[in-house]
Amino acid sequence: xxxxxxxxxxxxxxxxxxxxxxxxxxxxxxxxxxxxxxxxxxxxxxxxxxxxxxxxxxxxxxxxxxxxxxxxxxxxxxxxxxxxxxxxxxxxxxxxxxxxxxxxxxxxxxxxxx
Amino acid sequence: xxxxxxxxxxxxxxxxxxxxxxxxxxxxxxxxxxxxxxxxxxxxxxxxxxxxxxxxxxxxxxxxxxxxxxxxxxxxxxxxxxxxxxxxxxxxxxxxxxxxxxxxxxxxxxxx
Numbered sequence: 001x002x003x004x005x006x007x008x009x010x011x012x013x014x015x016x017x018x019x020x021x022x023x024x025x026x027x028x029x030x031x032x033x034x035x036x037x038x039x040x041x042x043x044x045x046x047x048x049x050x051x052x053x054x055x056x057x058x059x060x061x062x063x064x065x066x067x068x069x070x071x072x073x074x075x076x077x078x079x080x081x082x083x084x085x086x087x088x089x090x091x092x093x094x095x096x097x098x099x100x101x102x103x104x105x106x107x108x109x110x111x112x113x114x
Numbered sequence: 115x116x117x118x119x120x121x122x123x124x125x126x127x128x129x130x131x132x133x134x135x136x137x138x139x140x141x142x143x144x145x146x147x148x149x150x151x152x153x154x155x156x157x158x159x160x161x162x163x164x165x166x167x168x169x170x171x172x173x174x175x176x177x178x179x180x181x182x183x184x185x186x187x188x189x190x191x192x193x194x195x196x197x198x199x200x201x202x203x204x205x206x207x208x209x210x211x212x213x214x215x216x217x218x219x220x221x222x223x224x225x226x
Binding site: 001004031033041042043044045048058092094096102103104105106107108110 | 148150155156157158159160163203212213214216217218219
């Protein structure tokens with residue numbers, strides 16, 4: 001399966017600041033996704049990162065808060081903007097390598113907001 | 115709205131025992147049902163998956179049982195080991211999509 005690298009692995013940020021999380025895959029993939037996992041909770045899809053076009057956001061998530069880029073088939077970024085303590089979560093990148101292929105996850109970015 | 119309901123929330127099993135985690139869904143358009151295993155500090159890792167055209171799939175000590183009419187599926191871990199202690203998530207995927215719908219997770223502890 002594809003090797004997925006996320007940076008940073010963790011960070012502690014101040015309220016009101018923004019952080020950009022990177023997701024790099026070692027091979028071209030069909031789909032890339034961003035999920036949020038709040039402490040002790042399940043995974044919630046934030047958006048699908050579309051290559052060369054605007055991301056597709058799930059209900060409850062907006063582009064102004066979580067801008068996403070995907071400039072090519074191996075790389076995507078998620079920015080968490082104007083952070084508040086409620087944004088403290090694990091943010092996970094996942095990929096699908098092709099049709100009828102399973103979804104694989106990176107190890108996530110653990111974000112704490114003070 | 116949780117489209118996949120998972121139980122129990124937590125589970126303690128003795129080493130060598132059988133761990134059973136259950137999931138149920140409503141949307142009959144789901145056609146792919148994976149299980150993920152997550153260790154602390156790591157992302158979810160695909161463990162085993164099944165499609166509704168079979169009733170059971172086995173990979174080593176891990177078995178998925180699938181009941182299409184009841185819209186239920188379960189994960190059985192045979193001969194459970196302390197190294198199996200992790201959080202397990204069931205999920206479901208629509209036949210036309212890529213976005214996984216996750217259950218709330220089961221925290222499994224296997225005691226020595």
